[in-house]
Amino acid sequence: MPYEWNFAIVLKYLPNLLExxxxxxALSAASIALAxxxxxxxxxxxxQRIPYLAPIAVVYIDFFxxxxxxxxxxxxxxxxxxxxxxxxxxxxAVMIAIGxxxxxxxxxxxxxxxxSISPGQWEAARALGMPGHTRLxxxxxxxxxxxxIPLFFLLMVEVVKTTTLAGVVTYPEIVYDAFRxxxxxxxxxxxxxxVGLICFVFLFTLGRIALYLERRFAVVER
Amino acid sequence: xxxxxxxxxxxQLGPLLLAGLANTAKLWAVALAFGLAIGLVMGIFRSAPSxxxxxxxxxxxxxxxNTPGLVQLIWFFYAIPILTGLQSSAWLASAVSLxxxxxxxxxxxxxxGxxSVEAGQWEAARALGFGYRDQxxxxxxxxxxMRMIPAFGNRAxxxxxxxxxxxxxxxxxxxxxxxxxAEDQLRPLETYTAITxxxxxxxxxxxxxxxxxxxxxxxxxxxxxxx
Amino acid sequence: xxxxxxxxxxxxxxxxTPVLKGVDLTVRRGETVCVIGASGSGKSTxxxxxxxxxxxxxGRIYLEGKLVGREVTDRAGVATMRYRESELCAVRxxxxxxxxxxxxxxxxxxxxxxxxxxxxxxxxxRQEARKRAALHLDRVGIPEKAGAxxxxxxxxxxxxxxxxxxxxxxxxxxxxxxxxSALDPELVGEVLLAMRKLAQEGxxxxxxxxxxxxxxxxxxxxxxxxxxxIHEEGTPEQVLVNPTKPRTQDFLRGVxxxxxxxPRLGPVDQASTSKGA
Numbered sequence: 260m261p262y263e264w265n266f267a268i269v270l271k272y273l274p275n276l277l278e279x280x281x282x283x284x285a286l287s288a289a290s291i292a293l294a295x296x297x298x299x300x301x302x303x304x305x306x307q308r309i310p311y312l313a314p315i316a317v318v319y320i321d322f323f324x325x326x327x328x329x330x331x332x333x334x335x336x337x338x339x340x341x342x343x344x345x346x347x348x349x350x351x352a353v354m355i356a357i358g359x360x361x362x363x364x365x366x367x368x369x370x371x372x373x374x375s376i377s378p379g380q381w382e383a384a385r386a387l388g389m390p391g392h393t394r395l396x397x398x399x400x401x402x403x404x405x406x407x408i409p410l411f412f413l414l415m416v417e418v419v420k421t422t423t424l425a426g427v428v429t430y431p432e433i434v435y436d437a438f439r440x441x442x443x444x445x446x447x448x449x450x451x452x453x454v455g456l457i458c459f460v461f462l463f464t465l466g467r468i469a470l471y472l473e474r475r476f477a478v479v480e481r
Numbered sequence: 482x483x484x485x486x487x488x489x490x491x492x493q494l495g496p497l498l499l500a501g502l503a504n505t506a507k508l509w510a511v512a513l514a515f516g517l518a519i520g521l522v523m524g525i526f527r528s529a530p531s532x533x534x535x536x537x538x539x540x541x542x543x544x545x546x547n548t549p550g551l552v553q554l555i556w557f558f559y560a561i562p563i564l565t566g567l568q569s570s571a572w573l574a575s576a577v578s579l580x581x582x583x584x585x586x587x588x589x590x591x592x593x594g595x596x597s598v599e600a601g602q603w604e605a606a607r608a609l610g611f612g613y614r615d616q617x618x619x620x621x622x623x624x625x626x627m628r629m630i631p632a633f634g635n636r637a638x639x640x641x642x643x644x645x646x647x648x649x650x651x652x653x654x655x656x657x658x659x660x661x662x663a664e665d666q667l668r669p670l671e672t673y674t675a676i677t678x679x680x681x682x683x684x685x686x687x688x689x690x691x692x693x694x695x696x697x698x699x700x701x702x703x704x705x706x707x708x
Numbered sequence: 709x710x711x712x713x714x715x716x717x718x719x720x721x722x723x724x725t726p727v728l729k730g731v732d733l734t735v736r737r738g739e740t741v742c743v744i745g746a747s748g749s750g751k752s753t754x755x756x757x758x759x760x761x762x763x764x765x766x767g768r769i770y771l772e773g774k775l776v777g778r779e780v781t782d783r784a785g786v787a788t789m790r791y792r793e794s795e796l797c798a799v800r801x802x803x804x805x806x807x808x809x810x811x812x813x814x815x816x817x818x819x820x821x822x823x824x825x826x827x828x829x830x831x832x833x834r835q836e837a838r839k840r841a842a843l844h845l846d847r848v849g850i851p852e853k854a855g856a857x858x859x860x861x862x863x864x865x866x867x868x869x870x871x872x873x874x875x876x877x878x879x880x881x882x883x884x885x886x887x888x889s890a891l892d893p894e895l896v897g898e899v900l901l902a903m904r905k906l907a908q909e910g911x912x913x914x915x916x917x918x919x920x921x922x923x924x925x926x927x928x929x930x931x932x933x934x935x936x937x938i939h940e941e942g943t944p945e946q947v948l949v950n951p952t953k954p955r956t957q958d959f960l961r962g963v964x965x966x967x968x969x970x971p972r973l974g975p976v977d978q979a980s981t982s983k984g985a
Binding site for chain 1: 722761793794795801802803804805807809810812813815824828846871873877893
């Protein structure tokens with residue numbers, strides 16, 4: 260007997276799923292907000308090989324870059340409160356885990372962006388007598404930012420995907436809500452098909468924005 | 482009073498952790514093998530002259546890359562028994578979904594690798610009388626494969642991380658084992674710290690190896706394709 | 709004439725490979741000095757040491773009579789130079805540099821390229837800087853390109869903007885590092901013409917170049933650099949027409965673009981006569 264699909268019943272619960280989606284976006288935004296400043300600072304420290312701080316940045320970046328998101332989330336939710344003796348709500352715990360990991364990716368992005376500016380630009384700025392921070396602020400970072408912005412959108416795609424893991428520690432994001440809907444109506448495949456579609460539309464759009472920006476900046480630079 | 486760390490119980494439960502690690506390794510190896518094979522086919526589709534084949538490749542790659550891996554895994558977990566009548570199994574769902582997941586990302590590596598081979602190579606092969614399939618097989622792919630190795634290394638690392646998703650559907654891999662131990666022993670701090678360090682200890686050296694390979698390939702070819 | 713730049717025993721090595729082996733050189737105010745030599749003779753390294761894009765291994769550099777850096781003697785009695793980054797920034801701000809690859813800032817307009825250093829380093833207001841940029845863009849002959857981005861200009865125009873950018877800091881001396889080597893042949897003339905005009909206006913310049921015709925016509929002094937030392941030095945006539953050292957003679961014999969009997973037929977001259985200079 261072939262399976263009879265029934266999407267109509269899932270669509271009745273669409274508001275529940277979209278509410279979960281809103282939580283997913285809120286969590287992603289908070290994680291990015293945490294990741295961006297840390298990532299920029301770490302990236303600059305590593306790229307500029309700032310004495311004493313650079314080795315710390317390397318360890319930090321390499322640790323979080325190669326660590327596993329779900330393990331970090333479990334660590335922050337189950338283990339960290341034991342260590343610091345403060346109870347963390349799921350939102351905070353997951354934000355810390357995903358934010359720190361994303362900051363390592365962000366740092367690598369910043370470093371690669373700065374690295375991609377030709378040595379001639381660094382030299383020309385030096386030859387004009389600009390001190391280090393002026394060089395970075397007016398010459399290097401504005402150019403690096405243009406190359407980084409498209410990749411920043413791709414990083415957001417990854418972060419949004421990662422936040423769907425938050426349901427594992429009971430944060431009510433889209434997958435968590437989907438489970439509740441699925442058990443209520445007993446239609447798991449339909450529910451998760453719809454969830455997949457919602458995610459696809461959102462992430463595909465972000466990806467296209469990245470592509471568009473990449474092309475646009477490529478034309479400007481020529 | 483500071484927290485008193487105690488890792489002794491983990492040493493006693495070593496065999497349990499090793500069994501979890503073995504399951505992680507099994508899932509990783511199977512998904513990598515199938516993923517690279519699926520990726521090769523889809524990567525060639527994505528580079529094919531035929532619009533239909535390119536379309537199939539594109540839909541597959543975009544669908545997988547723009548949905549969360551967890552959603553895919555859960556979908557297969559419920560869909561496999563319902564659609565195929567096979568017994569519901571965490572192992573099967575994990576293996577299938579992670580293979581398809583790796584397939585999509587490695588298809589992009591194959592595509593970029595194929596695109597990185599200069600047009601002159603295709604032309605030279607065509608001038609020798611090779612058909613499209615032979616141009617690909619004897620001239621383009623062998624050159625492209627060398628350049629793709631570092632990217633595949635990174636893919637293998639990402640896959641190893643993704644195997645932890647299987648813990649959500651109760652497949653007994655490393656993280657799932659850790660979760661049961663942590664609840665059993667009421668020692669989440671030590672258990673999760675140990676798991677974090679185990680992953681870092683394995684993945685960090687591999688990651689450094691990939692960076693070195695990448696540099697080597699970049700030196701030889703003036704640029705390695707990235708995923 | 710007062711001296712602007714003096715090098716004493718300037719030495720530079722990369723690891724164990726010496727590139728400059730004790731160069732002594734003085735450039736006076738208003739003087740144009742051309743440095744010629746085969747590739748690998750250390751010409752570019754010399755310029756890069758003068759504004760400390762590369763640090764000299766040994767030797768002293770005086771800018772406007774003042775020693776750059778601080779001399780310290782270690783226990784073994786060996787004197788070495790110590791440099792502070794803030795001092796070097798000030799030195800570089802007084803030394804204009806024009807690169808082979810232009811190195812304009814692609815994210816800024818031509819005008820902003822010229823204005824940025826006077827504003828950020830000299831503390832000029834935007835209006836003052838804009839006025840100054842207009843003046844120097846006019847000097848190099850492209851006042852109309854102020855609003856364009858570097859990517860929209862030809863190589864020759866870009867290089868002239870780069871010259872204006874360096875001039876806008878009103879440096880004590882201008883350094884040119886093979887400023888025309890990256891240009892298509894038909895664009896070389898406009899840049900050399902702009903440089904020649906600067907020379908006539910009395911700008912102090914130290915120029916590394918392959919354009920021997922230009923050196924002959926414009927320089928007061930020509931230096932032939934060979935394997936990291938000044939091999940021959942004198943007026944253009946002495947060095948380029950009647951060199952006494954066999955090495956210099958060999959070098960000039962190898963350079964076919966410089967035709968000794970009629971040096972005035974070079975591209976510079978044609979360009980300048982057509983403008984009636």
